[in-house]
Amino acid sequence: MRYEPVIGLEIHAQLLTATKIFCGCATTFGAPPNTNVCPVCLGLPGALPVLNRRAVELAIRAGLALGCRIQARSIFARKNYFYPDLPKGYQISQYDQPLAVEGRLELGPDARTRYVGITRIHMEEDAGKSLHHGLPDSDRYTAVDFNRAGVPLIEIVTEPDLRSAADAAECFSRVREILVALGVNDGNMEEGSLRCDANVSVRRVGEATFGTKTEVKNVNSFRFLQKALEYEIERQIDVLESGGRVVQETRLWDSDLGETTSMRTKEEAHDYRYFPEPDLQPLDVPQAWVEAIRSTLPELPEERKQRLMAAHGLSDYDADLLVRLITGGADYFERVVAAGAQAKAASNWIQGEIRRRLKELGRDDMSAVPVTPEALAELIDLAERGVVSSTVAKDVFDRMWTTGRRAKAIVDEEGLAQTGDTSAIAALVESVLAENADAVEQYRKGKTNVIGFLVGQVMKKGKGRIDPKVANQLLRDALGGAASSPGA
Amino acid sequence: MAATRPDIDVSRVAALARLELTPEETALFTRQLSEILAYAEAVQQIDTTGVPPTAHAGAGEPIWRDDVVVPSLDRAVVLKEAPEASLSAGLFKVPKVL
Structure with a gap:
């Protein structure tokens, strides 16, 4: 019996x-515990929330980039539950009227393009942080730090459109990439500051209805998300194959054990008794504001990749890299090209010498490159x-990197330009032929490929400053056209 | 006074709110909640066709805050108000939860 997984993601992203x-x-992340707190985020009696305009703007940015419709009016609601990291006894979130709805995200293009629906994006506040271990009395107490309580989040909920663990990981990765490019997260x-939960069920291929789902939590890397889902899919199939039924529950991924385990959930834990937050007005977003934000959206990574391929003839692999x-690779590349270099050469230099140097430094960002794009363009031109x-x-590039000097200056001052001076090269050719009588003999006997070795010897004597085409020609001239292959 | 409604489960509502009720309180609240619900049902008889739902009385110009940091409270003062806290670690303390 063949099964297919059905997966949807819930991604929580902290707004910047x-x-x-x-x-x-x-x-601020990492501040000493309970130093970023006030009556509002501690839930002290009488304190009233006032919405951060910038947070709304960032949430709208994310919504637009994920293809959503921004609702003219959305409503904050209270989600009621008890936990020590939630000082008010409720979380302010959005429920039946979220900020953004009906978006779409593209995966691929590789073998085939897939689309993942974005059900909704809503705004909410983060909870505080519970510390269950690490203090002398941790056996009796849970300690709480409220610095994170009230930090602005968006929750992005996808449709159950994903059909493999790998696609789920790619989806999470694409969302991250977009949010980072937007400056939202x-x-x-x-x-x-970016977290992911996954809802997963399995069903027999061809079945129209969904199976019972579980929610997998604590998967905060692309790799763990994929592994956790692969594990959970197998587990559910095993349960069904052995005649059992999947229990709807929350399961926690343990990356050390490489498995998901059931989290005991209390009865009625999911009765949140949502109701509209009376302390906050409905969130009205004028269309003009939405359009103003839309006009500031940057080119997103996938769009940029497609443009680089179309405009500069780069391969999918090169553009992706x-x-x-x-x-910063694409920015750098475009500046090198703008300075007059050929696209393919610019791409090759970035992927070759620059990437090699960055690897040596243990870096993967162009900000560590001391050679400016314009300086590289000059070298490419030479x-x-x-x-x-x-x-x-x-x-020359190595010297540019270490000294910061320009290519032309290095070449001129150190006399590194290839010489076209035929008499100088002819002298080198002569001495190479004299020193390599064996090779000359082989060449005359028809083993003409030794010419490569001889060219190399001339180049070596010329310390690389010789145009190999000129050396090759002069060598052939000196050896005479007499070379004949015995078989010819 | 409305009759006590059988569909109100006060003990469930109390459990969700982490309240322990005596049998007398349960009976009292059941009766009171029945009255409140009866009132709500009376209000619901009103034809509101074409009237947008609202949960807010003061809907008007939006009230925003600019994204500007203002000083937080002094931690020692905050922790002093807590039933239990570790002043040295700067943390609130509550009975162990998992």
């Missing part, structure tokens, strides 16, 4: 604001025009 969503406390999964693998050989060009 300076202050919390309903008060002026700072959102910092993409930092270790610090918890520039846009996704090297931070190489393309044959002023320096490709070997010397790499050498």
Whole structure:
């Protein structure tokens, strides 16, 4: 029996604001515990929330980039539950009227393009942080830090459109990439500013209805999300195959054990008794504001990749690398090209010499590159025009990197330009032929491919400053056209 | 006074609110909630066709806050108000939860 998984994601992203969503406390990560707190985020009696305009703007940005319709009116609601990290006894969230709805995200294009529906994006406040371990009396107490309480979040909910663990991981990765490119979120999964839960069920291929789903929590890397889902899909199939039934529950991914385990959930835990937050007005977003925000959206990574491929003839692989693998790679590339370099050469230099140097530094961002795009364009020009050989060009690049000098200055001052002076090269050819009588003999016997070795010897004597085409021609001339292959 | 309604489960509402009620209180609140619901049902008889739902009395110009940091409270003062806290670690303390 064949099964297919049905997966939807819930992604929580912290909005990159300076202050919390309903008060002026700072959102700084890593501040000493309970130093970014006030009557509002501590839920002290009488304190009233006031919405952070910037948080709304960032949420709208995310909504637009994910293809959503921004609702003219959305409503904040109270989600009631008890936990020590929730000081008010409710979380202010959005429920039946979220800020953004009906979006769409594209995966691929690889073998085939897939679309993932975005059900909704709503705004909410984060909870505080419970510390269950690490204090002398942790056996009796849970300690709480409210610095994070009230930090602005968006929750992005996808449709159950994903059909594999790998697609789910790609979806999460694409969302992260977009949010980071928008300046909406910092993409930092270790610090918890981007978190993902997944709903997953399995059904027999061809079945129209969904199976019973479980919610997998605590999957805060693309790799863990994929592994957790692969595990959970297998587990559910095993349950069904052995005649059992999947229980709807929340399961926690344990990356050390490599498995999901059931979280005991209390009866009625999901009765949140939502009701409209009376302390906050409906959130009215004028269309003019939406359009003003839309006009500031940057080109997103996938769009940029497609444009680089179309405008500069780059391959999918090359464009992907520039846009996704090297931070700032595409910006740098475009400046090199704008300075007059050929696109393919610019791409090759970034992926070759620059990437090699970055790897040595343990970096993957262009901000660590001391050579400006314009300086690289100048070097590319010298190489393309044959002023320096490709070997010397790499050498010049190394010096540019370490000294910050320009290519022309290095080439001029150190006399690295290829010489076209035939008499000088002819002298080198003569001495090479004299020193390599064996090779000359082989050549005359028809083993003409030794010419490559001889060219190499001439180049070596010329310290790379010789145009190999000239050396090749002069060698052939000196050896005479007498070479004949015995078989000819 | 409306009759006590059988569809009101006060003990369930109390459990969700983490309240422990005596049998007398349960009976009292059941009766009171029945009255409140009866009132709500009376209000619901009104034809509101074409009237947008509202939960807010003061809907008008939006009230925003600019994204500007204002000083937070002094931690020692905050923790002093808590039933239990670790002043050295700067943390609130509550009975162990998992």
